[in-house]
Amino acid sequence: MNTKDIVLIALFAALMAALGVVPQITLPLGVPITAQSMGVMLAGALLGAKRGGLAIALFLGLVALGLPLLAGGRGGAGVFFGASGGFLIGFVVGAFVIGLLFDRHKTQPAFLLSLIYILVGGIGVVYLFGVPWLAQIAELSLGQALVGSAAFLPGDCVKAVLTALIAREVRKAIPTL
Amino acid sequence: MIEVQNVSLTLDNSPVLRDVSLTLSERRIAILGSNGSGKSTFARLLNGLRLPTEGRVLVDGLDTAKHGRDIRKKVGFVFQNPDNQIVFPIVEEDVAFGLKNLGLPAQDRARLAEEVLGRYGLLSRRGQSSHVLSGGQKQLLAIAGVLVMDPEYVVLDEPTTLLDLRNKLKIANAIEALEQTAIVVTHDLDLVSKFDRAIVFEEGRVLVDDQPDRATVRYIKAMQDA
Amino acid sequence: MLDLYVARDSPLHALAPGWKILALAIVCSVLFAIDHIALSLGALCGTLVLYRVARLSVAMAWQQVRPAWWIFGLIFVAQLVFNSWLIGLFVILRFAVLLMLAGLLTLTTKSSDMIDGIEAGLTPLRRFGFRTEGISLAISLTLRFIPVLTQVVQEVREAQNTRGLERNPFAIAIPSIVRTIKISEEISDAIDARGF
Numbered sequence: 001m002n003t004k005d006i007v008l009i010a011l012f013a014a015l016m017a018a019l020g021v022v023p024q025i026t027l028p029l030g031v032p033i034t035a036q037s038m039g040v041m042l043a044g045a046l047l048g049a050k051r052g053g054l055a056i057a058l059f060l061g062l063v064a065l066g067l068p069l070l071a072g073g074r075g076g077a078g079v080f081f082g083a084s085g086g087f088l089i090g091f092v093v094g095a096f097v098i099g100l101l102f103d104r105h106k107t108q109p110a111f112l113l114s115l116i117y118i119l120v121g122g123i124g125v126v127y128l129f130g131v132p133w134l135a136q137i138a139e140l141s142l143g144q145a146l147v148g149s150a151a152f153l154p155g156d157c158v159k160a161v162l163t164a165l166i167a168r169e170v171r172k173a174i175p176t177l
Numbered sequence: 178m179i180e181v182q183n184v185s186l187t188l189d190n191s192p193v194l195r196d197v198s199l200t201l202s203e204r205r206i207a208i209l210g211s212n213g214s215g216k217s218t219f220a221r222l223l224n225g226l227r228l229p230t231e232g233r234v235l236v237d238g239l240d241t242a243k244h245g246r247d248i249r250k251k252v253g254f255v256f257q258n259p260d261n262q263i264v265f266p267i268v269e270e271d272v273a274f275g276l277k278n279l280g281l282p283a284q285d286r287a288r289l290a291e292e293v294l295g296r297y298g299l300l301s302r303r304g305q306s307s308h309v310l311s312g313g314q315k316q317l318l319a320i321a322g323v324l325v326m327d328p329e330y331v332v333l334d335e336p337t338t339l340l341d342l343r344n345k346l347k348i349a350n351a352i353e354a355l356e357q358t359a360i361v362v363t364h365d366l367d368l369v370s371k372f373d374r375a376i377v378f379e380e381g382r383v384l385v386d387d388q389p390d391r392a393t394v395r396y397i398k399a400m401q402d403a
Numbered sequence: 404m405l406d407l408y409v410a411r412d413s414p415l416h417a418l419a420p421g422w423k424i425l426a427l428a429i430v431c432s433v434l435f436a437i438d439h440i441a442l443s444l445g446a447l448c449g450t451l452v453l454y455r456v457a458r459l460s461v462a463m464a465w466q467q468v469r470p471a472w473w474i475f476g477l478i479f480v481a482q483l484v485f486n487s488w489l490i491g492l493f494v495i496l497r498f499a500v501l502l503m504l505a506g507l508l509t510l511t512t513k514s515s516d517m518i519d520g521i522e523a524g525l526t527p528l529r530r531f532g533f534r535t536e537g538i539s540l541a542i543s544l545t546l547r548f549i550p551v552l553t554q555v556v557q558e559v560r561e562a563q564n565t566r567g568l569e570r571n572p573f574a575i576a577i578p579s580i581v582r583t584i585k586i587s588e589e590i591s592d593a594i595d596a597r598g599f
Binding site (some may be wrong): 001002003004006007008009010011013014015017019036042046059061062065066067068074076077078079080081082083132135137138139141144148162165166167169170173174177 | 407408424426429431443456463467470474477478479480481482485486490493494498501502503504506508509512513517518521534537540541544546547548549550552553556572573575577580581583584585587588590591595599
Binding site (some may be wrong): 221224226246249250254256258260261262263265266270274275277278297306307308322323326344349 | 407463536537540544546547550551586589590592593594595597599
């Protein structure tokens, strides 16, 4: 890991924070949709497994230390014990998995393939952590927790498509990333 | 003394510097040239940020390719855009960064940081966010962050390009006051009029190497002819 | 620095961050290991006492919980439908205690102290060749980058504004990301130049 890697990790951690201030759309019932999960997808798709996962871990570390960087100005150790705690942990693994899938290619993967990678890591893996956690903390069954989380799915799919398009152009502009 | 011996440098298959040989021993040296002439890359050779593809660069006899860490202690580097040089969110922390890398204990770091911030009129800003400083203050902070490490040479890459007249003059004064050998890459011909030597780069080669007044005349003429 | 810390002169503020983190981890584990409403109720009282000890108001404890009210409501309704109101109450109670306790850690500990604490905690790793300075550098850089990013996005938006593209997410996102990555290359040079 050289200096450039450290700087890029910090940059994407900061990008996560910056996406937290993008105005969030609040669904009926008060479920917030934030741009932050897009930062997870971008970190994985652009930085690869190791740097992407570390960027998200660094961001969450700063949140845990008490900086109000999560969407809506939330922060502190409490957020990890909240209902979305599992999703936050899933962010790190999700970025890592997206990166792992992208790292398998020497050149840029085809658009559809990269979209699938982002869906698998950015939604599949994230929910794999988020849903059981929600079930545990709220004493719900897995099925009930999944239904509760499904409200986020359409938004997350839109973000995955956006990420795939953005990542393709950025990688074209900076092939040495 | 910095010796550049038969240096060529190729980036992405295109030659940036072609067989450059120079011995730099004057106290104030200006590096001039148009955009893309290779002058910024040349500056980065002097402290080992870039390494030659062919040839070698010696700083007081030390090869930049072999003694990277020692070279960076000897040769400080100030970048064109202070926004890209200031690493830390708080003014004081940024100045202390280089000292931390030198392995100095916290007490000495605080003392030296205070001293250099005082010298550049930034002492009242020490606890502030580096982001909210003005352009001139940022450039002074960037210079302070380099000088606090007490290098023997200072390379400045277009230190006044992004500044207004008032701040240009501030930086010019700061450069004039330097005890160290200074090598300044610039487009600002006024800044270097009192320098000891001016080297003009064109297409990766040395076009002119002379006293600043004569060098600027030849440089301007060459640009008009081209 | 942007921080959720609230300065007070209290024994909880003075306690080293490491102990507070350890205590939080133990209490949370116990609350999940022993499913009993009496324990959670006791923990709630204990937590509120701790807020008094830290000279923080009950209103501040409430603030830790308030952002999660909608999820509380959803959980309670779900439990009401599928199980019983008593379980719903228990879940919400435990949940509230966790949020308040974690919030207490955040309110009584400066971020910079936590960063120092983490750096100190990581020092043993140096023996295995880890460069722990890299971690504190990354933390500082992130805080440094946040305002830079906002500024870059602002500049790109203004530039796209003249072309009528200021609402196009691609016209904003792509140039902003490309530009900040280029900036980060120069910053990495600047860090190396200062002997990192």
